[in-house]
Amino acid sequence: METNLNKVLGEMGFDSSLHDTIDSQLTSQEYKERLTKLLQPILDQRFPGTPPKRQILPKHDRINFACPYCGDSMKSDYAKRGNFILGGKHRNYFKCFNCGEFKRIDWFFRDYKTELKLDAVNYMMDNLGDFSTYEGAKYDMSVLLDMEHLDKYAIDRQELLSYFGLVEVKNSPVWSWLTKRLQYKEIKFLYNPNKNYLLILNLTPTEKILGAQKRSFSGTNRFETYKLSKLYEIMKKPLEVNEEQMNYLDTLSMIFNICLINFSKPITLFEGPMDAFLFKNSIANTGANKELPIDIPIRYFYDADETGRKKSLEHIEKDHEVFLWDKFLRQINMPYRKKYDWNDVLIWAKEKQIQLPLIDNYFSGNPLDAIDI
Numbered sequence: 001m002e003t004n005l006n007k008v009l010g011e012m013g014f015d016s017s018l019h020d021t022i023d024s025q026l027t028s029q030e031y032k033e034r035l036t037k038l039l040q041p042i043l044d045q046r047f048p049g050t051p052p053k054r055q056i057l058p059k060h061d062r063i064n065f066a067c068p069y070c071g072d073s074m075k076s077d078y079a080k081r082g083n084f085i086l087g088g089k090h091r092n093y094f095k096c097f098n099c100g101e102f103k104r105i106d107w108f109f110r111d112y113k114t115e116l117k118l119d120a121v122n123y124m125m126d127n128l129g130d131f132s133t134y135e136g137a138k139y140d141m142s143v144l145l146d147m148e149h150l151d152k153y154a155i156d157r158q159e160l161l162s163y164f165g166l167v168e169v170k171n172s173p174v175w176s177w178l179t180k181r182l183q184y185k186e187i188k189f190l191y192n193p194n195k196n197y198l199l200i201l202n203l204t205p206t207e208k209i210l211g212a213q214k215r216s217f218s219g220t221n222r223f224e225t226y227k228l229s230k231l232y233e234i235m236k237k238p239l240e241v242n243e244e245q246m247n248y249l250d251t252l253s254m255i256f257n258i259c260l261i262n263f264s265k266p267i268t269l270f271e272g273p274m275d276a277f278l279f280k281n282s283i284a285n286t287g288a289n290k291e292l293p294i295d296i297p298i299r300y301f302y303d304a305d306e307t308g309r310k311k312s313l314e315h316i317e318k319d320h321e322v323f324l325w326d327k328f329l330r331q332i333n334m335p336y337r338k339k340y341d342w343n344d345v346l347i348w349a350k351e352k353q354i355q356l357p358l359i360d361n362y363f364s365g366n367p368l369d370a371i372d373i
C-alpha cells in the first residue's frame with residue numbers, strides 16, 4: 001500500500017513523505033461526494049450546450065455520467081456510459097462502455113487537469129481494486145457487476161434443492177420434456193416431482209442460484225418468478241443487506257444469464273430464459289413488457305407475437321437493434337403461426353433438418369427496416 005501510494009503521489013507531483021503527516025480519513029460517502037464535486041465542472045465544460053449530459057447519476061457502487069472522452073451517445077443526450085466504479089474488483093477505476101476508456105480515477109482527473117485532494121487519494125489507494133493487469137480488462141463490461149458480492153448472496157444449490165424438495169432434472173420425468181425443447185444443460189434446471197413444477201435457474205459463475213422462474217405443468221398461473229429476496233423469504237433466511245443492495249441483487253436476480261455473458265461481445269435480450277439458453281451470449285428478463293433495468297448495450301429478440309412485434313417497433317424507432325422476424329421467417333420458409341419464439345425455430349429447423357442462416361444478419365437498428373419486423 002505504502003509503495004502504491006508513494007507512486008501515485010510521485011506521479012501527481014507530491015512529495016511522498018507528506019503522506020505520514022496526513023491524517024484525515026474520508027468516509028465512502030464523503031469520497032463519493034468529493035468525486036462528484038470535482039467531476040461536475042469537467043462535464044459542464046465538456047457539454048456546455050446539453051444539460052442532460054452534464055447530469056451525474058449516483059448509483060449502487062458507482063457514479064454514472066456521460067463520458068467526456070468520447071462525448072458518449074450521438075443519438076441520445078441521456079445515455080450515460082461513463083462510470084466511476086466504487087465497488088468490486090475494478091473499484092476506483094473509470095470505465096466507459098461506449099469508447100472503452102478504462103483508467104484509474106486519479107488518472108481520469110489528471111486528464112482533465114483536476115487535482116484530487118490528498119485525502120481522496122488516500123481513500124482511493126486504500127480501497128483500490130485488487131487486480132493488477134488491466135490490459136485485458138479494457139473491454140470487460142462485467143466491471144459493472146460485482147461478482148463476489150453476487151456470489152456471496154446467491155443460494156447454494158444443495159440448500160435450495162433440499163428446502164424445496166427438488167431433484168436434478170436428468171433421470172426425472174421432466175427430462176424428456178426438456179430435451180424435446182433442446183434443453184440439454186441440466187445445470188440450468190431443477191424439478192419438483194411432488195408438485196410437478198420445473199425451476200429455471202439464474203446461475204452465477206460458481207453455479208449458485210441468484211433467482212428462478214417456476215414453470216408449473218398444471219393450474220392457471222403457470223409461470224412465477226422468484227427474485228433473490230423472495231427466495232430468502234421463503235427459505236426464512238435473513239438477507240442482511242440494505243435496501244439499495246437488495247434492489248441491486250433483486251434486479252440482477254431477474255436477468256437470466258447476466259453473470260455468464262461476455263460483455264465485450266453483442267448481447268441479445270430474450271423474453272424467456274429457455275430461449276436465451278439456446279442463443280450465444282444472451283440474457284432474458286422474463287416478459288416482453290419489462291425493460292432491462294441495467295444500462296448495457298443490447299439487441300432485442302422478442303417473440304414473434306403481437307406484444308413482441310409492438311415492442312420491437314418501439315425499439316427500432318429509437319435506433320435500437322431488434323430481430324427482424326418477418327425477414328427471417330420468409331428466408332427460411334417457416335409457415336405462418338400466431339406466435340413463435342426462438343426455441344420454436346430451433347425445434348422446427350431440427351425436425352426439417354434445415355441449416356439456419358447467420359442470425360446476426362437479421363438484426364437491424366434502422367427504423368427503415370421496421371417493415372421486416
Ligand SMILES: [Zn+2]
Pocket residue numbers: 067068069070071072082096097098099100101
Ligand atoms: Zn467514452
